[in-house]
Amino acid sequence: MVRALLNVPKRARVGEIIEIRLLISHPMESGQRRGPNGQPYPRDIIHSLRAEFDGELVVELDLYPAIAANPFFAFTMQAEHSGTLSLTWIDDHDTVQTEHAQIEVA
Numbered sequence: 001m002v003r004a005l006l007n008v009p010k011r012a013r014v015g016e017i018i019e020i021r022l023l024i025s026h027p028m029e030s031g032q033r034r035g036p037n038g039q040p041y042p043r044d045i046i047h048s049l050r051a052e053f054d055g056e057l058v059v060e061l062d063l064y065p066a067i068a069a070n071p072f073f074a075f076t077m078q079a080e081h082s083g084t085l086s087l088t089w090i091d092d093h094d095t096v097q098t099e100h101a102q103i104e105v106a
Contacts, residue, residue: 001097002026006087008101012079018103020051020058022073022087030065046091049073053103054083079105 007021024046031043045065051058058077082105088098 001095004087004097004099006099006101008085008103010102011104011106014080014105016079016105017076018079019074019076020085020087022049022099023070024073024089025070026091028065028067028069028071032065044092046071046089049087049089051075051077051085051087053077053085054081058085079103081105 003025005023009018012018026046027044028046029041029044031040033041035041043065045063045067047063049059049061049063051060059075061073063071083103085101085103086098087100088096090096
């Protein structure tokens with residue numbers, strides 16, 4: 001399990017555009033580099049990221065080896081009602097990780 005920092009406003013006004021920021025601590029090894037013994041490091045990247053707000057898709061990304069280690073993602077969404085934001089990502093080892101954040105809209 002990798003470490004993630006999720007930055008979401010706790011409160012928003014109805015209709016406000018809010019920014020969601022996510023930093024994932026992950027090596028994002030492309031499989032192209034070679035180690036001291038000449039063997040390539042095995043590929044290990046996050047290949048998909050999905051954000052949902054109360055079950056409704058907000059953003060979905062397919063990622064490729066060119067993404068840097070410890071990737072940072074930022075996107076905006078419009079706050080219409082209070083609910084739970086869920087961000088889920090899957091890496092090459094089929095490790096699935098999800099982070100949740102509550103957003104209160106008033």
